[in-house]
Amino acid sequence: MQGTSSTTSMTAILVATFLSSIGSSVLWIGLGFVTKEAYGFSQVHTLMLFLCGGIIYTLMAGLASPLVRIARQRMGLGTRSILVITLLVQAIAAPLVLLDSTIYLWIAVIIMEMMAAIWWPLIESYLTSGHGSRRMSIVIGRWNITWTTAMAIATLGLVPVMMLMNSRWMIVLIVPASIGSLACLKWFTSNPSSHQPVIETEPISKEYVQLLASARVLLPVGTMLIGALSPLVPYVLQRLELHAGMDILLTCSWLLTRVMAMILMWLSQFWHGRWSMLAMGALALCAGFSITILSGSLPLSIIGFCLFGLGEGIIYYAAFYYAMNVGRAEVEAGGTHEMLIGGGYALGSAASLAGALAGGYTTILVFVMGCTFLAILPAIRPWLHARHLRTTA
Numbered sequence: 001m002q003g004t005s006s007t008t009s010m011t012a013i014l015v016a017t018f019l020s021s022i023g024s025s026v027l028w029i030g031l032g033f034v035t036k037e038a039y040g041f042s043q044v045h046t047l048m049l050f051l052c053g054g055i056i057y058t059l060m061a062g063l064a065s066p067l068v069r070i071a072r073q074r075m076g077l078g079t080r081s082i083l084v085i086t087l088l089v090q091a092i093a094a095p096l097v098l099l100d101s102t103i104y105l106w107i108a109v110i111i112m113e114m115m116a117a118i119w120w121p122l123i124e125s126y127l128t129s130g131h132g133s134r135r136m137s138i139v140i141g142r143w144n145i146t147w148t149t150a151m152a153i154a155t156l157g158l159v160p161v162m163m164l165m166n167s168r169w170m171i172v173l174i175v176p177a178s179i180g181s182l183a184c185l186k187w188f189t190s191n192p193s194s195h196q197p198v199i200e201t202e203p204i205s206k207e208y209v210q211l212l213a214s215a216r217v218l219l220p221v222g223t224m225l226i227g228a229l230s231p232l233v234p235y236v237l238q239r240l241e242l243h244a245g246m247d248i249l250l251t252c253s254w255l256l257t258r259v260m261a262m263i264l265m266w267l268s269q270f271w272h273g274r275w276s277m278l279a280m281g282a283l284a285l286c287a288g289f290s291i292t293i294l295s296g297s298l299p300l301s302i303i304g305f306c307l308f309g310l311g312e313g314i315i316y317y318a319a320f321y322y323a324m325n326v327g328r329a330e331v332e333a334g335g336t337h338e339m340l341i342g343g344g345y346a347l348g349s350a351a352s353l354a355g356a357l358a359g360g361y362t363t364i365l366v367f368v369m370g371c372t373f374l375a376i377l378p379a380i381r382p383w384l385h386a387r388h389l390r391t392t393a
Contacts (some may be wrong), residue, residue, distance in 0.1 A: 056347030060117030141266030220344030227348025261313025287309030
């Protein structure tokens with residue numbers, strides 16, 4: 001990995017992203033299995049933990065930019081130094097789950113969510129600094145495929161841990177992942193380079209601003225449905241009476257489909273500026289979630305998970321692409337992006353929690369889809385505005 005005094009090695013960024021995504025996989029995919037198997041949590045208790053994590057993540061992502069400014073001005077710390085601190089704190093917090101009390105699980109999850117919410121906006125500021133929109137499309141494609149692939153592989157890696165060890169060790173896997181990410185920071189510059197606009201042969205369409213507005217609505221909708229589904233998956237799949245570890249393998253189907261969707265979007269440009277892709281993503285999300293929650297058979301569950309992954313891939317990639325083209329490659333842009341993600345996680349967990357308290361899976365579906373419908377409505381306004389601009393042009 002070669003870096004210079006002014007440029008951060010892209011290889012280092014991608015390797016650090018891959019390793020850090022193992023932690024994301026544990027916290028948002030594996031955690032539900034840990035709470036169910038190792039702690040005997042009910043659906044309600046698991047949803048409460050996920051809700052708390054989503055709220056903490058949202059708040060800390062919003063504070064990422066001011067915290068960086070304070071650290072620079074008052075403590076003389078660079079962005080890389082802050083990344084080092086987040087990884088060290090996370091590595092110290094993860095083993096707390098091995099202590100024999102649920103309070104340590106809560107403490108560990110809260111601390112790790114706080115650190116992750118600071119880590120990702122800073123990584124994203126390194127990722128996109130100094131790139132024009134055309135180069136940024138390539139960079140974002142590589143990065144998105146890296147972290148989504150890492151989450152799928154890491155989730156598959158949880159299967160032997162689940163079968164052979166206490167499932168709490170899933171969370172402890174964050175320690176070696178953090179140490180590996182820490183080693184990658186050697187090839188990071190002290191701070192991201194300034195965003196240097198590049199003159200493109202094809203100017204960015206004005207409609208991108210409206211597409212970004214809609215995508216920023218749909219992004220938290222996508223993460224909301226992850227927040228609603230992930231805590232429930234271990235309990236939902238009980239109905240299928242799968243062998244040990246097969247439930248995690250089945251969960252991987254949506255993660256792998258998301259990777260394939262992002263690869264397609266990365267390798268193509270036909271979707272740029274097209275509203276139909278955002279609509280397709282939203283429909284796939286809703287259909288996939290509904291089928292997964294209500295299905296009582298393996299084939300339907302696979303279809304539901306795959307549709308869910310397709311929708312997630314479309315929405316996430318489009319939102320990040322438009323955000324980094326219209327916005328700036330700075331901590332603020334990444335912080336806003338991560339706030340939307342965290343807010344979606346929290347809202348989804350809250351909707352499922354309300355449904356679980358009120359009844360069964362049908363009630364959960366009603367609550368979650370009701371929130372989804374209300375959340376999607378604001379995404380229609382930018383489309384109407386863009387349509388008006390086209391007709392009056």
